[in-house]
Amino acid sequence: MSQTPLLEIRNLHARVAGVEILKGLSLTVGVGEIHAIMGPNGAGKSTLSQVLAGHPAYEITSGEIFFKGKDLLAMEPEDRAREGVFLAFQYPIEIPGVSNSYFLRTALNEHRKYKGLPEIDGAGFIELVTKRMEVLEMDPALLTRSLNEGFSGGQKKRNEILQMLVLEPSLCLLDETDSGLDIDALREVSKGVNWLRAEDRSMILVTHYQRLLDHIKPDQIHVLAKGRIIRSGGADLALELEKRGYDWLLEEAGL
Amino acid sequence: MSGEPQWLLELRAKARGKAHELGLPSRKLEEWKYTSSARFLLEEDTSAIGPVDCSTFTTADSTYPLEAEAPFLELVDGHPVRDFLDLPDGVFFGSFASALARPDLAALLEAKLASVIDWNGQALPAWNLSSFQTGVLLHVPAGVSLEIPLQLFHRQYSSASPAWNWVLVVLGENARASLAEVHESSEGMAHRSLIVTEVVLGANAQLTHGRIGLQGRGDTVWASTAVKQARSSNYQGHLAQIGAEYARIETVLNLAETDCEGSLKGVFRPDADRHIDIQTVVDHAAPKCRSAQTVKGVLDGESTGVFHGRVYVRPGAAGTRAQQSNRNLLLSRKATVHARPQLEIENDDVKASHGSATGNLDEKALFFLRARGFSHAAARAVLIRAFLQEVADQMPWPELKGRVQHLLEGQA
Numbered sequence: 001m002s003q004t005p006l007l008e009i010r011n012l013h014a015r016v017a018g019v020e021i022l023k024g025l026s027l028t029v030g031v032g033e034i035h036a037i038m039g040p041n042g043a044g045k046s047t048l049s050q051v052l053a054g055h056p057a058y059e060i061t062s063g064e065i066f067f068k069g070k071d072l073l074a075m076e077p078e079d080r081a082r083e084g085v086f087l088a089f090q091y092p093i094e095i096p097g098v099s100n101s102y103f104l105r106t107a108l109n110e111h112r113k114y115k116g117l118p119e120i121d122g123a124g125f126i127e128l129v130t131k132r133m134e135v136l137e138m139d140p141a142l143l144t145r146s147l148n149e150g151f152s153g154g155q156k157k158r159n160e161i162l163q164m165l166v167l168e169p170s171l172c173l174l175d176e177t178d179s180g181l182d183i184d185a186l187r188e189v190s191k192g193v194n195w196l197r198a199e200d201r202s203m204i205l206v207t208h209y210q211r212l213l214d215h216i217k218p219d220q221i222h223v224l225a226k227g228r229i230i231r232s233g234g235a236d237l238a239l240e241l242e243k244r245g246y247d248w249l250l251e252e253a254g255l
Numbered sequence: 256m257s258g259e260p261q262w263l264l265e266l267r268a269k270a271r272g273k274a275h276e277l278g279l280p281s282r283k284l285e286e287w288k289y290t291s292s293a294r295f296l297l298e299e300d301t302s303a304i305g306p307v308d309c310s311t312f313t314t315a316d317s318t319y320p321l322e323a324e325a326p327f328l329e330l331v332d333g334h335p336v337r338d339f340l341d342l343p344d345g346v347f348f349g350s351f352a353s354a355l356a357r358p359d360l361a362a363l364l365e366a367k368l369a370s371v372i373d374w375n376g377q378a379l380p381a382w383n384l385s386s387f388q389t390g391v392l393l394h395v396p397a398g399v400s401l402e403i404p405l406q407l408f409h410r411q412y413s414s415a416s417p418a419w420n421w422v423l424v425v426l427g428e429n430a431r432a433s434l435a436e437v438h439e440s441s442e443g444m445a446h447r448s449l450i451v452t453e454v455v456l457g458a459n460a461q462l463t464h465g466r467i468g469l470q471g472r473g474d475t476v477w478a479s480t481a482v483k484q485a486r487s488s489n490y491q492g493h494l495a496q497i498g499a500e501y502a503r504i505e506t507v508l509n510l511a512e513t514d515c516e517g518s519l520k521g522v523f524r525p526d527a528d529r530h531i532d533i534q535t536v537v538d539h540a541a542p543k544c545r546s547a548q549t550v551k552g553v554l555d556g557e558s559t560g561v562f563h564g565r566v567y568v569r570p571g572a573a574g575t576r577a578q579q580s581n582r583n584l585l586l587s588r589k590a591t592v593h594a595r596p597q598l599e600i601e602n603d604d605v606k607a608s609h610g611s612a613t614g615n616l617d618e619k620a621l622f623f624l625r626a627r628g629f630s631h632a633a634a635r636a637v638l639i640r641a642f643l644q645e646v647a648d649q650m651p652w653p654e655l656k657g658r659v660q661h662l663l664e665g666q667a
Binding site: 054096097098106163 | 617619620622623624625626627628629630631633634637638640641642644645
């Protein structure tokens with residue numbers, strides 16, 4: 001493929017609070033591809049998400065990340081977001097006193113400003129966000145409430161996906177978005193994610209479970225263990241993991 | 256004022272004597288532990304000034320009202336720009352000089368002036384009483400509801416001498432009014448001001464009162480509000496202190512008769528090496544009164560904040576409900592806040608709560624907002640707004656509120 005990959009991670013080492021979590025992780029995600037990252041607890045899946053989004057607590061000790069050919073690690077978190085990296089948080093933050101609509105509109109306008117576009121006005125924003133909420137079958141009343149305050153687990157996750165639908169990033173990172181969701185919520189969240197699938201948009205689904213992959217078909221599946229990717233494969237790998245667990249892979253990798 | 260009546264001259268002389276006798280409060284006093292009273296009153300002030308002839312008005316009227324619809328009076332460098340406003344239903348809002356020219360208002364002034372603030376026990380009010388240049392009286396007669404909000408600007412453009420202003424608000428029985436006092440001054444100078452506002456609320460009267468400090472960053476400000484409430488009256492106070500290098504803002508609510516309600520919502524926002532001291536006293540002297548105070552500080556740089564809140568529940572004040580809370584947000588590791596919420600209860604039948612908490616910006620929320628494309632500064636502004644919401648959002652003057660919020664969020 002002659003096209004520059006959307007994301008290229010080379011031999012990444014990262015630590016938090018002095019403990020090395022990622023130990024030589026490499027991953028390439030092409031434009032328009034969907035990748036799933038699976039693996040046992042403590043493998044470094046969430047660390048990878050946080051590092052990509054630029055969380056200041058994680059220290060990169062070696063390795064490189066290129067996003068659209070640019071040095072991602074040199075960018076502030078807000079610039080990564082404006083360039084098109086979107087992390088759907090595993091544990092969405094509650095911010096009492098900030099309304100969902102104010103937050104979303106400000107975020108959207110920050111992105112538009114960065115791209116040299118005019119700010120969206122109140123009416124235009126409401127029209128856009130209402131359409132996106134319909135995709136997720138979200139209650140419009142959630143728009144006027146404080147950001148995630150008093151939201152159920154499912155509402156919080158849907159709200160993350162709503163932000164994704166409004167901001168239309170080029171790389172969607174879903175960090176265990178499926179965890180804690182019931183069947184209906186999972187279906188609606190997946191519907192939102194699939195709605196956003198596009199030739200110029202890539203996704204990384206970080207998940208424990210096969211069930212998300214029933215709804216969103218990945219192009220590639222990677223198994224992350226002990227801070228490295230120890231196996232990559234197609235959709236059949238997920239089924240095999242579902243049946244056999246991770247131990248056999250860990251043994252094969254000598255871990 | 257030139258040609259002051261005898262009673263006022265005598266009152267001023269008495270106050271001058273009291274001021275000398277009391278001396279400035281020392282740091283040994285709990286309520287003056289963190290703030291130096293000597294900053295507010297310099298030696299030269301005590302010898303040089305006395306009653307000033309303010310019959311000549313300043314011509315500086317180039318400034319603008321914050322609430323477009325609200326009538327306003329303006330004191331510039333301690334001098335009134337206009338003598339009084341024409342208001343309906345016998346409402347008077349104007350200088351003491353013009354009030355003294357009317358027999359009914361002269362009698363009211365004589366009866367009420369200096370009847371609320373403790374100038375017999377505190378030097379700064381005594382100094383102010385002896386020295387204030389301009390007084391402003393707002394009188395709303397019994398039964399009158401003033402629907403339009405009023406504004407009073409304390410403005411300073413020259414740094415030559417301090418502005419001493421005295422404001423007296425008298426609401427008759429069942430009267431209602433809203434008054435926002437806004438302090439402004441030119442940037443880049445070191446103005447000083449000493450301002451007293453006394454409020455006398457008749458039975459069932461209701462006042463919404465703002466003290467909004469938007470001074471230049473070099474100013475020294477002492478402002479004290481004292482409120483005396485008659486039966487079933489209601490005082491709703493809104494404080495915002497954003498400007499000044501060194502400021503102390505005092506509020507004393509005296510719930511003197513049964514069934515009163517007193518509320519105070521305050522916010523202070525020092526940065527750099529500025530110092531803001533917020534003092535509140537709520538005195539439950541009668542049964543079945545309710546009070547609520549919420550004061551929030553946002554501190555940046557190497558600034559210092561002080562919150563000292565005192566609630567007294569006197570022996571006869573059965574059925575009191577008193578609530579006080581102070582929360583502070585430190586934006587910098589070098590900012591300091593001294594918080595001292597204090598309850599003194601001398602009655603059993605009381606529901607009272609108080610508390611204080613100080614913390615930093617929530618790093619998780621900050622990262623979340625940045626991960627959604629907010630700049631660091633914008634993310635901070637959003638979190639400050641959220642922190643202050645329950646106080647700053649409650650300000651009843653929309654345009655003033657908008658400007659205050661903008662400044663509170665740290666936006667230029």
